[in-house]
Amino acid sequence: MKKTIIAGLLAAAANFANAGTVLVVLSDQDQLNLKDGKIMQTGFFINELMQPVQTFIQAGHTVVFTTPSGKAPTADQKSNDVNYFGGDEKARQESLALLASLKLTSKSGSPAISFAQVKKIGYDKFDGVFVPGGHVPMQDLLKDKQLGQLLTNFHENGKVTGFTCHGTIAMVSAIPDARGFVTALESGKQPAAPANWIYKGYKVTAFTNEEEEQSKGFLNGGHMKLFPQDGLVAAGASFVEGKPWSENVVEDREVISGQNPQSAKAVAVAMLKRLK
Secondary structure, eight states, rough: HHHHHHHHHHHHTTSTTOOOOOHHHHHHHHEEEEEGGOOOEOOOOOOOOOOHHHHHHHOOEEEEEEEEOOOOOOGGGGGGGGGGGGOHHHHHHHHHHHHHHHTOOOOTTTTEHHHHHHHHOOGGOOOOEOOSSSSSGGGGGGOOOHHHHHHHHHHTTTOOEEEGGGGGGGGGGGSTTTHHHHHHHHHTOOOOOOOTTTTTTEEESSSHHHHHHGGGGGGGOOOOOOHHHHHHHTOOOOEOOOOOSOOOOEEETTTTEOGGGGGHHHHHHHTTOOOO
């Protein structure tokens, strides 16, 4: 079934003279392991995914969803809040309607395919990649070897690569020993910045430490093992911190990153300027 879905998606892209195909990367987890054995139920932030997806589709681009195993991703229900849509109830409803029509979170009918399937299709079939936030990328994407390979290919070919909020931590997956590096950071150690990280010295942004502190109520008394800002700085990125809860988009070479939920749509708009 998923082969049929992908064939249809890629065929649809061919119908637009200047259309591209955007690969949207999501976690297939629904919780984040915190310190002291605590667990937080989470998933992708609805506006951070759907506002960019809507932007890509309206511009005529095809969107393909992928998760590590091909399992359907989970929405963080705490993000189903009009405040994350700038107080625009119409925008919230449009995002929810599009999400429902795509059946993305359906356990049996989701169009999401695995990272292995993406590699089999061929990275060259995709013109851009986008990773939204929500806390869940901190659970798996930051240390996924297959994602690191995908991002490395996009980097080597100069293809536009977008991230928003906690999604920016996915850049760490391109470290050759990402799992070991992340494990050290989460245990409180300070490993040396890897000399061969493809994004070393890149200017990027992500959900900031200050924003993490201001939103710690999300964790229900728990504490994260690692903040994205700290992880990116430790890896060797040049972190650009904007005003909390305000739009902040940073562009450096092929990478476009947004700081928070308020930056999601602006990242997509910036990506559109570079997509074929």
